[in-house]
Amino acid sequence: xxxxxxxxxxxxxxxxxxxxxxxxxxxxxxxxxxxxxxxxxxxxxxxxxxxxxxxxxxxxxxxxxxxxxxxxxxxxxxxxxxxxxxxxxxxxxxxxxxxxxxxxxxxxxxxxxxxxxxxxxxxxxxxxxxxxxxxxxxxxxxxxxxxxxxxxxxxxxxxxxxxxxxxxxxxxxxxxxxxxxxxxxxxxxxxxxxxxxxxx
Numbered sequence: 264x265x266x267x268x269x270x271x272x273x274x275x276x277x278x279x280x281x282x283x284x285x286x287x288x289x290x291x292x293x294x295x296x297x298x299x300x301x302x303x304x305x306x307x308x309x310x311x312x313x314x315x316x317x318x319x320x321x322x323x324x325x326x327x328x329x330x331x332x333x334x335x336x337x338x339x340x341x342x343x344x345x346x347x348x349x350x351x352x353x354x355x356x357x358x359x360x361x362x363x364x365x366x367x368x369x370x371x372x373x374x375x376x377x378x379x380x381x382x383x384x385x386x387x388x389x390x391x392x393x394x395x396x397x398x399x400x401x402x403x404x405x406x407x408x409x410x411x412x413x414x415x416x417x418x419x420x421x422x423x424x425x426x427x428x429x430x431x432x433x434x435x436x437x438x439x440x441x442x443x444x445x446x447x448x449x450x451x452x453x454x455x456x457x458x459x460x461x462x463x
Contacts, residue, residue: 282308383411409428422452
C-alpha cells in the first residue's frame with residue numbers, strides 16, 4: 264500500500280471519528296431536539312453501514328458441537344478407525360454435510376429477517392421480535408438479527424432486552440456500529456448515562 268493511500272485511509276478514519284464524536288455529543292445533549300437530530304443522523308449513517316455489514320458477518324461464533332452420545336450408525340467400523348483414507352473421507356463427508364446445513368439455515372434466517380423487517384416497517388414490533396427470534400434459532404451468529412431485534416425491543420420499551428441483544432451482536436462482530444448505537448439508545452432510555460458512553 265502506498266503512503267498516499269495510507270494517508271487517505273487515515274484522513275477518512277479521522278473524519279469518521281470526528282463525525283461519531285459529534286453524534287455521541289448530540290445523543291448526550293440535555294436538549295431533546297438536539298438528541299432527536301443526533302438519533303436521526305446516526306440512523307442515517309448506520310443505514311449505509313448496515314447494508315454492507317449485513318451481507319456477510321466477518322466474525323463468526325464458533326458453533327462446534329461435540330456429540331457425546333453418537334448413534335450406532337454414526338460410529339465407523341473398526342476398519343474405518345485404522346484406515347486413514349476412510350477416516351479422511353468420513354471427515355470430508357461430515358464437513359460437507361455441515362456446510363450444507365449451515366447454508367440452508369442461513370437462507371432460512373435471512374428469510375425470517377426479511378419478514379421481521381417487514382413487520383417492523385409496518386409498526387408490528389412484537390411480530391418483528393418473533394421473526395428475528397425464529398431467525399436466531401436457525402443461525403445464532405448473525406449480528407443483524409440481534410441488532411434488528413434490539414431495535415424492535417427499544418420500540419417496545421424493553422430496554423434491558425435490547426442491551427442484551429446488542430451484547431450478543433458484539434460477540435459475533437466486535438465492531439458492529441449498529442449494536443453500539445442501539446445499546447447507547449437503550450442505556451439512554453434507562454437513564455444510565457455513564458453506560459451510554461461505554462456503549463458508544
